[in-house]
Structures are given as structure tokens and as C-alpha cells.
Amino acid sequence: MVTIKDVAKASGVSPSTVSRVIADNPRISADTKKKVRKVMKKLGYHTNISARNLVVKSTKAIGVIMPSSTNKALQNPFFPEVLRGIGSVIHQMQYSMSLSTGETEDEIFEEVKRMVYGSYVDGVILLYSSIDDRVTNFLHEQAFPFVIVGKPHEHENEITHVDNDNFRAGKEITEYLIAKGHHKIAFIGGSSDRFVTMDRQAGYESALIDAGIQNCEGYKIYTEFLKSGGQEAVESLFALESQPTGIVVSDDLISLGVLSMLEDSGYNVPGDISLVSFNNVYLSEITRPPLTTVDVQIYELGAQSARALIEKTMNKNEPEKRIIIPHRIVYRESVRKI
Secondary structure (H helix, E strand, C coil): CCCHHHHHHHHCCCHHHHHHHHCCCCCCCHHHHHHHHHHHHHHCCCCCHHHHHHHHCCCCEEEEECCCCHHHHCCCCHHHHHHHHHHHHHHHCCCEEEECCCCCHHHHHHHHHHHHHCCCCCEEEECCCECCCHHHHHHHHCCCCEEEECCCCCCHHHCEEEECCHHHHHHHHHHHHHHCCCCCEEEEECCCCEHHHHHHHHHHHHHHHHCCCCCCHHHEEECCCCHHHHHHHHHHHCCCCCCCCEEEECCHHHHHHHHHHHHHCCCCCCCCCEEEEECCCCHHHHCCCCCEEEECCHHHHHHHHHHHHHHHHHCCCCCCCEEECCCEEECCCCCCCC
């Protein structure tokens, strides 16, 4: 194994100088840093991260907490893409990532407690936000650095979070259907206790009210963020006496299930029914027909959450932030004018 002494000897500097180069000490000249790093690369020297972290009292790792269950969540392209955004930042900052694997809320809560009490990570990113969430409450009570992708249920001004304006996005995409002549518009959302569903539904309802359209409870269905959930939702909607002509779906993956079920039932999109969605995952562009959807910049949600968390871990006095990632509607072929 190559040691600091080996690097020092090959570089013609002292071992203490090599240590300062590794720590990026400003007292070491740029030329010396360049020379030493070149030798480190040539000899294949790698910093002993564990030893360095003991000195600086940092793990250089962050925990990323998925909604339960992880297996189902990873079926949704949203999560790999948001993880890609997080990964891009932590790679640049030379951090590592510990991904939660809990299948139930109890398992996730125990895993987060181990991360915190065991000092396994410097901070945590929550990839969900829901009502009265034990993990959120625990992290807040412990004053442990964490960031939410979404909107906190409580203490909104005391918790850094990265989100879209989901109310506005829900209203805009519904107004697009209304502008196309649709008055019987259904809403298919994910879990009803998740804020992303609540806000997008509230925007949908606001657009209906502003247009003088009846806000029909029978047109609102809640299901899992999975393709199978969309299939179940369609069965419920088309069992109604007055069937919708347009559907706002809160997630692209659910939309795939909706499309599949409509096709199996003999309905054509957009000929018989129009469909709009959220997230703009890659599948929404290659499905037939391509989906009109709200691009929420998933990658940027992840990247900004990682930046915000690392800032908090490096500076305990970093103020809490509310970071809103802009959205845009991507118009494709799943909507027709009535």
C-alpha cells in the first residue's frame, strides 16, 4: 500500500506538506499541490477517508431516505432520476451516499435512527413528505441536518426543502384541458397523505372553480405511484354514469397504467379521452401517444437538495431555505380539443 511517506519521497517534499495538500490547505502553493497530486495519481495513492473523517468529525456521507417500500419506489423513474441528480453533486464534493432499504415505515424509522445515533452520515435527504411523518419529526427534534424533497407538514420555515410549485402546476395543466373544451375532468393522484398529491389536486380544484365547473368528488381517485395503480383507477372512473372526457394524472407512471387500461377497454387517447400528467420521465415521451406532462426538473430537484444539505453539514449556522424548482408544460399528443 502506498503511504504518505512514499508520496513525499517521490515528490521531494515533507510528509506534512503532502498531508496539507490532501487537506487542500491554502498555505500550500498551487504549483506544489499540482506536483504532489500528480505523484499521488502516478503511485495510485488514495486518502484514508476513515482516518481523515475521525479527525474532522465528518463521515463525508449522506443518507437518502426513500418512501416505503423502496422496491416499489424504484419502479418509478422519478426516483432513479432524482438519485442521479443527488449523485452528481455528492460525487463532485467527494461524498458518498447511503440509500435506505426499509420496506415499511417502521423499518425506515429504525434505519434513520441508526444513521443518526451511529453517526453513519452527516445529514439526510428525505425523498418524500407526508402528514405527521415520524422520520421528519425525529430529525427536526434531534436538530440533525436534513433536507426534504417536497414540502414539510409542519415547521415549514424551520426545515430546508426543495420543491416545485405543485399547486400552480396542477392548476396550469388543468386549465390547459379546460381551454381545450373539457368540462368533465377527473383527477388520479398518488397516496392522499403525500403533499405532492395534495398540492396538485388543490391546483386542479382551483382551476375547476375558477372556470365555474363542478368539483365532483367521484372524479377523484387515489392510488399507488405504479402502473398497476393507474389500471385500478380507470376501472373506478369508467364505472361512473357520467364518464370524464379528460384526466389529470399526478404521476407519469400511473399514466402508463391508465393508457394501458384505456386501450384494453377500447378507448382511444386522445380520440375518446384526453390525458395529462406530471414529472416528464423519459417513458412519457416514448409511449403512444406521447404524454402531455409537467416537467418538474427531477434531476435538478435532486442536485439542489444535495447542495443544500452539504452546505448545512459544512456550516451548522446555514439558514433554512425554501428552494422552488421551476416547472414547464411539455405539450405532446395526448390531448384533443372538444
